[in-house]
Amino acid sequence: MxxxxxxxxxxxxxxxxxxxRAKLGAEETQGEIAGLKAQVASIGKDISVMKAEEAYLTxxxxxxxxxxxxxxxxxxxxxxxxxxxxxxxRLGEERLTLPAPAPVDDASSTSAPxxxxxxxxxx
Amino acid sequence: xxxxxxxxEDLWGPxxxxxxxxxxxxxxxxxxxxxAYVAFNGPEQAASGAxxxxxxxxxxxxxxxxxxxxATTVPGWSLAANPSAIWDAGEVASExxxxxxxxxxxxxxxxxxxxxxxFVWVQRGLTQEEKDAVFGLGVExxxxxxEARRVYPRGKLAGHFLGYTNxxxxxxxxxxxxxxxxxxxxxxxxxxxLDASVQFVLEEELERAYADxxxxxxxxxxxxxxxxxxxxxxxxPAIDPNRRxxxxxxxxxxxxxxxxxxxxxxYKPLTVAAALNAGVLIAADRFDVSAPVKIGAALVKDPxxxxxxxxxxxxxxxxFSSNIGAALIAQRMGVERQKDFLRSVHLLGGQSHEGPxxxxxxxxxxxxxxxxxxxxxGHGISVSPLAFAMTYTAFGNQGxxxxxxxxxxxxxxxxxxxxxxxxxxxxxxxxxxxxTVTRGTGKNADAQGYEVAGKTGTAEKxxxxxxxxNKNITSFAAVFPASRPQxxxxxxxxxxxxxxxxxxxxxxxxxxxxxxxxxxxxxxxDVRPVLTASNAEAASLSVSEAKTP
Numbered sequence: 001m002x003x004x005x006x007x008x009x010x011x012x013x014x015x016x017x018x019x020x021r022a023k024l025g026a027e028e029t030q031g032e033i034a035g036l037k038a039q040v041a042s043i044g045k046d047i048s049v050m051k052a053e054e055a056y057l058t059x060x061x062x063x064x065x066x067x068x069x070x071x072x073x074x075x076x077x078x079x080x081x082x083x084x085x086x087x088x089x090r091l092g093e094e095r096l097t098l099p100a101p102a103p104v105d106d107a108s109s110t111s112a113p114x115x116x117x118x119x120x121x122x123x
Numbered sequence: 124x125x126x127x128x129x130x131x132e133d134l135w136g137p138x139x140x141x142x143x144x145x146x147x148x149x150x151x152x153x154x155x156x157x158x159a160y161v162a163f164n165g166p167e168q169a170a171s172g173a174x175x176x177x178x179x180x181x182x183x184x185x186x187x188x189x190x191x192x193x194a195t196t197v198p199g200w201s202l203a204a205n206p207s208a209i210w211d212a213g214e215v216a217s218e219x220x221x222x223x224x225x226x227x228x229x230x231x232x233x234x235x236x237x238x239x240x241x242f243v244w245v246q247r248g249l250t251q252e253e254k255d256a257v258f259g260l261g262v263e264x265x266x267x268x269x270e271a272r273r274v275y276p277r278g279k280l281a282g283h284f285l286g287y288t289n290x291x292x293x294x295x296x297x298x299x300x301x302x303x304x305x306x307x308x309x310x311x312x313x314x315x316x317l318d319a320s321v322q323f324v325l326e327e328e329l330e331r332a333y334a335d336x337x338x339x340x341x342x343x344x345x346x347x348x349x350x351x352x353x354x355x356x357x358x359x360p361a362i363d364p365n366r367r368x369x370x371x372x373x374x375x376x377x378x379x380x381x382x383x384x385x386x387x388x389x390y391k392p393l394t395v396a397a398a399l400n401a402g403v404l405i406a407a408d409r410f411d412v413s414a415p416v417k418i419g420a421a422l423v424k425d426p427x428x429x430x431x432x433x434x435x436x437x438x439x440x441x442x443f444s445s446n447i448g449a450a451l452i453a454q455r456m457g458v459e460r461q462k463d464f465l466r467s468v469h470l471l472g473g474q475s476h477e478g479p480x481x482x483x484x485x486x487x488x489x490x491x492x493x494x495x496x497x498x499x500x501g502h503g504i505s506v507s508p509l510a511f512a513m514t515y516t517a518f519g520n521q522g523x524x525x526x527x528x529x530x531x532x533x534x535x536x537x538x539x540x541x542x543x544x545x546x547x548x549x550x551x552x553x554x555x556x557x558x559t560v561t562r563g564t565g566k567n568a569d570a571q572g573y574e575v576a577g578k579t580g581t582a583e584k585x586x587x588x589x590x591x592x593n594k595n596i597t598s599f600a601a602v603f604p605a606s607r608p609q610x611x612x613x614x615x616x617x618x619x620x621x622x623x624x625x626x627x628x629x630x631x632x633x634x635x636x637x638x639x640x641x642x643x644x645x646x647x648x649d650v651r652p653v654l655t656a657s658n659a660e661a662a663s664l665s666v667s668e669a670k671t672p
Contacts, residue, residue, distance in 0.1 A: 078572025
């Protein structure tokens, strides 16, 4: 009976220590979680502000003049479109008018650019 | 007896000890069991629900169909005070007034003088600059409270349609109000069908129109003919929801949805379609519109005589906008069939859809022959511009009317179409509308390559003393491209008076604006221009020029 009481007491002490450690660990973990959640919330707020700023800075009334003045971009006009069939036909005609290829020099075959008539893209 | 041999405690002692020991054993077992459970399973997650509740309070963003941000919630600050901690309320109020000029000095002094209170709002929704300025004052008894703030980073863009919230984040107008429950639930952004680029083009053209025309207001709508997806909807003058307090109630009203207009001759294609569909008209029928006609009590006249007025077709009636012709066609049809048709395209009300609703129409109290005649050319009936724009979807959709759709994703297979005219009727009227642009009153709307098919409308505004000949509503309703319809465009201008001295009819006002909108919006909407011979020639020339050294 006495042994049983000692063993029981020992178990109680061990479990008390275990519970204390578990509780302490849980509190620490909860603190970490709370900190991380606060960090996530803070970053989320920063992101929402930055997204709003991005949207503000990319307003068409701001970007449009910059694109025109700095990059020379303009909206496509209807006469700048063509059917893909017409494009391939035109490329075929261009190929027919290309001069015969010059004899290939072994030394320059890997580095010299091909001499061909450049077809500029439509503006 | 035994009871006399041993004391009572001795008699009951062992049994009582066993009972107590048993109870202690049970308690011990429970404690040990619970301890072991906690030790091995960890703490219970009691706080997770609270976090979820907090997270759900962030109002969802609003984006356009491509994900461009239109409305969002950012951290903001409000200013509060603790009157019990303020020594001189008048001085504090005066100092605050220097950096927050909208404050009511007397009211604030009174509030801050109430020493029994420990918390009062001073001003909510401070900007960062205002917060810094108040902080710089170093005044006693104040505190900043972090509060979510709704902002519209693109300013005026779609301001009317987006609407706004109050300081507590409750939707008051526009989409903020119509989708309030969805937005308050938080989560994924609300993706509207609007296209920010097209919306910008529409608003900019309305703004530019003001440079050309002295006008009171304007409306523009761009709608997908097949799905009803509203790609742009604008009301001019525009409002910036961030500064809604700076605009009068008249300007804050969304004219595209909440105002009603008598839109005039853009009703004539509906009259022709209804008659064709009812079998009382064929395209080759001819009418004499050379003289005014009396129908009911209305003497119907044409402000400008038509070419060959003694013998014109329905196509001519649309191309040159004959009131007489429209009234004669309506007369063939009769009141009931006219009403039935207008009801089928929801111009007599009764339509409901998800999102912001349109104003209910104003229709004739007595729909007799007189009303029939005037309604045939768009007088005596007032509807919202958006409600009217949707009627033209039928011309570009093989006779199927589609209701407006404001939220993505739009599933074309699930669109609530209703067949309001036969495909043949739709094609016939569409052809007439194209002719109206190529040879009639809509020439100024003919955006090169986009086969605009449309109709002008010029209506005198009704006033207390009848119609005012000096005040017009001018409009242009169009479908494009005519050979493969994809979009409906409607432009309505209120009292537009050209500054150049041109006539104030739709041909010179709304039609030209609509043409500019289509020319700029079509590429943004992935509408390829129709390659005509002249286009192909132009393309060929540009290549030749590129090849020329």
